[in-house]
Amino acid sequence: MQAPVDTFSPMGPWLQRFAEQGAGFHTELPAQGLPDPHWVAHSPACAELLGWPADWWQRNPEALAVFSGNALWPGMRPLASVYSGHQFGAWAGQLGDGRALLLGEVTTPSGLVEVQIKGAGLTPYSRMGDGRAVLRSSIREFLCSEAMHHLGIPTTRALCLTGSALSVRRERVETAAVLTRVAPSFLRFGHFEHFSHHGRHAQLKQLLDFAITEFYPACASEAQPALALLQAVSERTAMLLAHWQAVGFCHGVMNTDNMSLLGLTIDYGPFGFLDSFDPHHICNHTDTQGRYAFARQPQVAYWNLHALAQALVPLVGTGKGDDEDVAAIQAALASYGSVFSAEMTRLMRLKLGLATAQPEDPQLVDDFLRLLAANQVDYTIAMRRLAKVSSTSDEPAAPMRDIILDRAAYDAWETRYRARLRQEASVDAERALRMCMANPKFVLRNHLAETAIQRAEAGDFSETQQLLKVLSRPYDEQAEREAYAAFPPDWAQKLSVSCSS
Numbered sequence: 307m308q309a310p311v312d313t314f315s316p317m318g319p320w321l322q323r324f325a326e327q328g329a330g331f332h333t334e335l336p337a338q339g340l341p342d343p344h345w346v347a348h349s350p351a352c353a354e355l356l357g358w359p360a361d362w363w364q365r366n367p368e369a370l371a372v373f374s375g376n377a378l379w380p381g382m383r384p385l386a387s388v389y390s391g392h393q394f395g396a397w398a399g400q401l402g403d404g405r406a407l408l409l410g411e412v413t414t415p416s417g418l419v420e421v422q423i424k425g426a427g428l429t430p431y432s433r434m435g436d437g438r439a440v441l442r443s444s445i446r447e448f449l450c451s452e453a454m455h456h457l458g459i460p461t462t463r464a465l466c467l468t469g470s471a472l473s474v475r476r477e478r479v480e481t482a483a484v485l486t487r488v489a490p491s492f493l494r495f496g497h498f499e500h501f502s503h504h505g506r507h508a509q510l511k512q513l514l515d516f517a518i519t520e521f522y523p524a525c526a527s528e529a530q531p532a533l534a535l536l537q538a539v540s541e542r543t544a545m546l547l548a549h550w551q552a553v554g555f556c557h558g559v560m561n562t563d564n565m566s567l568l569g570l571t572i573d574y575g576p577f578g579f580l581d582s583f584d585p586h587h588i589c590n591h592t593d594t595q596g597r598y599a600f601a602r603q604p605q606v607a608y609w610n611l612h613a614l615a616q617a618l619v620p621l622v623g624t625g626k627g628d629d630e631d632v633a634a635i636q637a638a639l640a641s642y643g644s645v646f647s648a649e650m651t652r653l654m655r656l657k658l659g660l661a662t663a664q665p666e667d668p669q670l671v672d673d674f675l676r677l678l679a680a681n682q683v684d685y686t687i688a689m690r691r692l693a694k695v696s697s698t699s700d701e702p703a704a705p706m707r708d709i710i711l712d713r714a715a716y717d718a719w720e721t722r723y724r725a726r727l728r729q730e731a732s733v734d735a736e737r738a739l740r741m742c743m744a745n746p747k748f749v750l751r752n753h754l755a756e757t758a759i760q761r762a763e764a765g766d767f768s769e770t771q772q773l774l775k776v777l778s779r780p781y782d783e784q785a786e787r788e789a790y791a792a793f794p795p796d797w798a799q800k801l802s803v804s805c806s807s
């Protein structure tokens with residue numbers, strides 16, 4: 307019998323490239339689904355990525371059961387992968403997917419992607435955890451994954467979110483949710499560290515070959531594929547970090563098990579976008595030392611790349627870490643610094659609307675950021691208002707000047723900026739348009755997420771879906787959504803985001 311035309315079946319078949327790597331890499335196990343689940347949210351853009359219709363979830367009778375961990379579509383084979391890693395600078399030993407399950411891989415218009423559910427019960431790698439994810443943190447991850455994508459920042463994606471009345475104990479009793487994530491791969495630096503640390507060099511080599519064949523094919527033809535991979539990952543990580551710094555994103559838990567081999571933003575926990583510009587901002591209240599403070603992120607990523615490099619030593623040259631091999635590894639890592647600086651400079655020039663490159667530009671940017679920091683000015687709003695500066699007028703731009711306490715310092719800086727714009731004969735209207743495409747008006751501020759969470763916890767998911775809509779067009783004016791671009795309310799300063807999720 308033919309299926310009615312309005313039903314949707316996922317484009318199969320479901321593939322298992324990662325599952326086929328063998329037992330040492332993962333454990334196959336069934337999900338422990340949410341009891342009596344309900345839908346919380348969907349991302350039409352992520353559905354589009356998969357080549358699925360936006361209303362796929364309404365058109366497949368098993369969709370809710372599948373994405374709450376209660377059923378499988380034919381060909382899905384759930385598994386949890388094993389990895390290790392460094393947490394807060396110290397070796398943490400074996401970790402792994404403590405609550406994430408890879409369901410399978412599916413062909414999409416843009417290539418193969420992995421589909422993973424997070425929060426569907428215990429795995430052999432759950433350690434002290436309960437295998438669950440709470441609604442609060444799942445909404446944050448759902449919204450931020452999609453927001454980052456629409457900002458143009460590499461990230462894992464979020465397809466949908468289901469919830470349940472099931473109680474989960476964190477600092478308080480909350481309810482459980484299951485988030486569905488999508489990415490070409492969820493491989494982390496920690497996967498390599500795992501096999502290397504335990505001296506399982508054959509599996510380490512197998513993982514390298516897998517990663518190169520599937521995700522970095524250009525490295526295969528290099529004389530030293532492991533070095534080529536290290537360099538490619540260093541470059542992608544540098545690009546990612548430049549984007550984070552330019553947009554004012556703080557990840558919060560940059561442990562090596564939370565570093566994507568593909569240079570994607572992964573594992574959204576206590577992340578935050580800067581409200582007022584503070585280089586020392588720490589978004590994770592359990593990070594008492596400030597290891598992962600905003601301005602330290604680029605250095606931490608470099609430290610993490612060294613951990614990856616260390617893990618790859620057995621696959622480089624003699625495999626014993628001879629001087630010559632160490633020098634080659636250092637050279638591969640060095641690309642991180644050059645790519646990061648170049649990309650950071652490029653992004654900040656775009657944000658300032660500078661069409662040409664001049665030697666004084668980094669200083670001009672630096673001084674602007676210092677001004678913002680000294681005056682605790684909102685980063686997103688300040689960058690967006692910079693487009694109001696007129697190169698032809700001799701008057702400072704009021705919308706900018708109004709939000710900076712030290713007016714004299716601002717005026718002095720704006721005079722330099724205007725001179726710089728005149729130097730390249732900048733056309734105000736054209737520049738303003740370009741700047742609005744480089745400086746988002748809407749980012750997922752903590753208080754916006756918090757409002758959506760509070761409503762969702764009371765059973766109303768409309769704000770989550772509404773916020774997703776606003777964040778799907780971060781560079782557009784959306785005049786009717788002005789409130790989402792406003793300064794954070796006073797209560798936002800008291801929001802504290804913990805690691806517990």
Ligand code: AMP
Pocket residue numbers: 401402403404405406431432433434435436437438439559563564573575807
């Ligand atoms: P994170 O810092 O959130 O990336 O988590 C570090 C490790 O702890 C990972 O291996 C997670 O899978 C695991 N983990 C975190 N929360 C839980 C939980 N509630 N249940 C089981 N494992 C968890």
Ligand code: MG
Pocket residue numbers: 563564573
């Ligand atoms: Mg993690």
